[in-house]
Amino acid sequence: MFPQRLDSTVAYAIAKAMIDGFNRHYRLFRTESARAKHRFETADWHGQQRAQRERIEFYDLRVREASIRLEREFKAGEQPMDVWHQVKLHYIGLLVNHHQPELAETFFNSVTTKILHRSYFQNDFIFVRPAVSTEYIENQEPTAQPTYRAYYPTQGNMHETLVKLVEDFGLCREFEDLRRDAGYVAEAMAARLGDVKLRANFQIQVLSGLFFRNKGAYVVGKIINGFGEIPFALPILHRQPAPGQVLPADGKGISSQSDAGKLVIDAALFGEDDLLILFSFARAYFMVDMGIPSAFVQFLRSMMPRMPRAEIYNALGLAKQGKTLFYRDFLHHLRHSTDKFRIAPGIKGMVMLVFDLPSFPYVFKVIKDYYPPQKDTTREQIKGKYLLVKQHDRVGRMADTQEYSEVAFPRERFSDELIAEIEKFAPSQLEISDRDGDGQMEVIIKHVYIERRMIPLNIYLQEAFDFGVAEPAARDQIERAVVEYGNAIKDMVAANIFPGDMLWKNFGITRHGKVVFYDYDEIEYITDCKFRKVPTPRNEEDEMSGEVWYSVGPKDVFPETFGPFLLGNDAVREVFMKHHADLLDAAFWQRHQARIQAGHVYDVFPYDQQKRFAVMHGPARAG
Numbered sequence: 001m002f003p004q005r006l007d008s009t010v011a012y013a014i015a016k017a018m019i020d021g022f023n024r025h026y027r028l029f030r031t032e033s034a035r036a037k038h039r040f041e042t043a044d045w046h047g048q049q050r051a052q053r054e055r056i057e058f059y060d061l062r063v064r065e066a067s068i069r070l071e072r073e074f075k076a077g078e079q080p081m082d083v084w085h086q087v088k089l090h091y092i093g094l095l096v097n098h099h100q101p102e103l104a105e106t107f108f109n110s111v112t113t114k115i116l117h118r119s120y121f122q123n124d125f126i127f128v129r130p131a132v133s134t135e136y137i138e139n140q141e142p143t144a145q146p147t148y149r150a151y152y153p154t155q156g157n158m159h160e161t162l163v164k165l166v167e168d169f170g171l172c173r174e175f176e177d178l179r180r181d182a183g184y185v186a187e188a189m190a191a192r193l194g195d196v197k198l199r200a201n202f203q204i205q206v207l208s209g210l211f212f213r214n215k216g217a218y219v220v221g222k223i224i225n226g227f228g229e230i231p232f233a234l235p236i237l238h239r240q241p242a243p244g245q246v247l248p249a250d251g252k253g254i255s256s257q258s259d260a261g262k263l264v265i266d267a268a269l270f271g272e273d274d275l276l277i278l279f280s281f282a283r284a285y286f287m288v289d290m291g292i293p294s295a296f297v298q299f300l301r302s303m304m305p306r307m308p309r310a311e312i313y314n315a316l317g318l319a320k321q322g323k324t325l326f327y328r329d330f331l332h333h334l335r336h337s338t339d340k341f342r343i344a345p346g347i348k349g350m351v352m353l354v355f356d357l358p359s360f361p362y363v364f365k366v367i368k369d370y371y372p373p374q375k376d377t378t379r380e381q382i383k384g385k386y387l388l389v390k391q392h393d394r395v396g397r398m399a400d401t402q403e404y405s406e407v408a409f410p411r412e413r414f415s416d417e418l419i420a421e422i423e424k425f426a427p428s429q430l431e432i433s434d435r436d437g438d439g440q441m442e443v444i445i446k447h448v449y450i451e452r453r454m455i456p457l458n459i460y461l462q463e464a465f466d467f468g469v470a471e472p473a474a475r476d477q478i479e480r481a482v483v484e485y486g487n488a489i490k491d492m493v494a495a496n497i498f499p500g501d502m503l504w505k506n507f508g509i510t511r512h513g514k515v516v517f518y519d520y521d522e523i524e525y526i527t528d529c530k531f532r533k534v535p536t537p538r539n540e541e542d543e544m545s546g547e548v549w550y551s552v553g554p555k556d557v558f559p560e561t562f563g564p565f566l567l568g569n570d571a572v573r574e575v576f577m578k579h580h581a582d583l584l585d586a587a588f589w590q591r592h593q594a595r596i597q598a599g600h601v602y603d604v605f606p607y608d609q610q611k612r613f614a615v616m617h618g619p620a621r622a623g
């Protein structure tokens, strides 16, 4: 199996062409990410969103280019196994001093699996686990940026240090008052540190690349004191010039105009939980200029040890690496667990067949082969909607999904009930065979989306109902769920998304108590919908008719009619009407539609209004 001699010249040429293909990919990816700084400085918000969307496509384009080149120049698909073994060894050699070896290995897997027939590629040909270490990679070039910078403030010069720390990012746009903002940050840090004694190693470390997303730029780092570490992030925004921009403190997102202002540090976020929300799977990917991405991941992991590395790679826009790592984690989990896959708890979907493994915090969603008549859709349309969400700003309210094809699971881990369910609703997606010939039967699913498991909101509410709505704890649970549910819809509206199907069962609650939407098959752009008031009945017959007597176009939405589906329970109705009655009014939706059509980009920021310096220190001081 292992080649004794590297005697094939074509093997080296293939390996070299492959690494050239990857290097081209990473160069383009990095350049696009680095340009985010300029787009931020010049307030090119539409450009920023476009780039975020387009960058997702880069990987597949480069994989396709590389496979075409390998086929054309080297007939790579026709090379014997022996040559492919040598290709892999040469490739490993080329990675020894590479700065993104883990990404380059994944690229190798993507290209080879495209070129080689499935029965032909086996684990020997691809990187099932990393062959080259990502530990301690350094760029030795004199002009190279280190991954992070360290500052050593004392009690006396904290303020100056923070000013310098921000200035070192070299943002080419004036701050409104950086000294003032650094003062706010210093105060917030002091409050967070409390009365602790500053130890010899007291320092602030910040990643040398700013994290850009939509209308924000984030400084990301940690404070180290003795054995303690406090992760933090400082969002930098453009001050909006018009007065009265600060929403009421209970408002969720920070709506902002498309105009540009001087820069401000908007808040100081501390601790793992704030950071986890910032890096959530329900938000768009960041743009960061990273020479050594694994070093960024390692730093971020030290700040958020509970976040899987796969999700960190995703958040950095390196979704294919995220996908690879997720799959490795999944296989590892399968090997070290014994429970069985089952139909996911909750109300079954009409278009999606959803299953999970109780011990594993994700769900697997398969598109059914047929749907009830009210679901006028197709497999392609559903895939289109999932893609739309992937490319769109998910504003912390729409779960990210990873798409996999031909996923094999051990047959003995599937309950018979689940197999029967798949056979009934998605037979085209199911194969049960011993594909790799190891004597073990496998369940092979042709196409599946995988996403984080949440508690479906209907189940969460039901728990409270079962407890008894008179109980304060149950009332709290209902209030939290309903308020957050409305906030989730409003954040989606800000981002031009109409969820389509707003039933409780289509939303889930995360471990941070955030409500997130996950049912995308009826999603539409707000700007494509027609929000209407229910017309006044023409006569008594209309009025008494239980049927819809007025004509309804395909894009018509009647917000008044949401109530009966959502508000059957009195306790729910009371909270909903107190906080979110506007969602039942067509005028609310039309107003947002008009604002989006006028070109305003809304950004929903991943922290509470109460954490904004403008709110904490009063608008008079902060703008």
Ligand SMILES: Nc1ncnc2c1ncn2[C@@H]1O[C@H](COP(=O)(O)OP(=O)(O)OP(=O)(O)O)[C@@H](O)[C@H]1O
Pocket: 344, 345, 346, 347, 348, 349, 350, 351, 352, 353, 354, 363, 365, 399, 451, 452, 453, 454, 455, 456, 501, 505, 506, 508, 518, 519, 520, 521
């Ligand atoms: N991320 C998730 N976490 C937990 N449960 C989930 C998740 N996604 C889906 N489910 C469960 O699976 C069910 C069906 O999922 P989903 O709503 O995506 O399917 P659907 O076919 O699009 O639904 P519908 O019939 O409303 O269109 C949900 O009601 C919920 O119980």
